[in-house]
Amino acid sequence: MNLYNKYLFPHLLDLVMKRKSMMKNRSQVAGRAFGVVLEIGFGSGLNLPFYKKIEKLYALEPSEEILNLARKRAKKFLFPIEYLPVGAENIPLANNTIDSVISSWNLCTIPDPDKAMNEVFRVLKPGGKFFFIEHGRSSQNFPAKLQNIINPVWKRLAGGCHLNRDITDLVVKAGFKIEEINKYPEKYSPLNFIYKGVAIKK
Numbered sequence: 001m002n003l004y005n006k007y008l009f010p011h012l013l014d015l016v017m018k019r020k021s022m023m024k025n026r027s028q029v030a031g032r033a034f035g036v037v038l039e040i041g042f043g044s045g046l047n048l049p050f051y052k053k054i055e056k057l058y059a060l061e062p063s064e065e066i067l068n069l070a071r072k073r074a075k076k077f078l079f080p081i082e083y084l085p086v087g088a089e090n091i092p093l094a095n096n097t098i099d100s101v102i103s104s105w106n107l108c109t110i111p112d113p114d115k116a117m118n119e120v121f122r123v124l125k126p127g128g129k130f131f132f133i134e135h136g137r138s139s140q141n142f143p144a145k146l147q148n149i150i151n152p153v154w155k156r157l158a159g160g161c162h163l164n165r166d167i168t169d170l171v172v173k174a175g176f177k178i179e180e181i182n183k184y185p186e187k188y189s190p191l192n193f194i195y196k197g198v199a200i201k202k
């Protein structure tokens with residue numbers, strides 16, 4: 001691992017991911033988690049302040065450097081946290097054991113998002129919910145075409161982030177039923193197309 005990834009990138013990510021508009025979305029997504037919670041792509045732990053009535057949090061994040069920032073941030077929170085330093089494609093939890101899964105801005109980056117979503121489905125209890133805020137393919141023609149054109153370069157510059165994944169498709173293909181979905185382009189940034197929603201494992 002190079003010095004940039006080890007020392008600079010985790011702090012840069014933390015800075016970029018705590019913009020005001022993002023924090024508002026975090027409260028609307030993580031704030032709805034209940035019971036035993038799994039957060040995939042935990043990052044630097046920016047959803048922590050929004051967990052209200054949870055029993056336990058499994059914090060899954062494959063980057064040890066990013067997880068170190070999260071560990072520092074987590075010190076002041078009282079609910080139990082167990083760290084899972086692995087990718088979401090192989091979640092080390094038993095079937096049907098989790099009440100809520102949270103994901104904020106991860107499905108763009110996870111190398112195998114289909115496998116990760118199958119794992120999320122597997123570990124959730126029947127009736128368990130997946131709360132998410134992601135960005136992906138625009139539902140408007142012109143921005144979607146632009147996303148496809150820019151994506152190969154973007155992926156390289158933005159640490160493997162894809163602009164054009166269809167998030168609804170990924171969630172539904174894994175077996176979920178979508179209960180709520182809100183799709184919109186981010187203000188001043190139409191290529192950053194937001195998917196915010198709730199899906200249930202029936």
Ligand SMILES: C[S@@+](CC[C@H](N)C(=O)[O-])C[C@H]1O[C@@H](n2cnc3c(N)ncnc32)[C@H](O)[C@@H]1O
Binds near residue numbers: 017043088
């Ligand atoms: C854009 S960041 C979002 C971080 C965090 N979810 C947030 O809201 O601040 C994407 C995160 O996905 C993580 N990630 C990369 N590959 C992953 C994988 N295979 N499974 C789970 N998370 C992964 C990255 O390490 C990074 O923390």
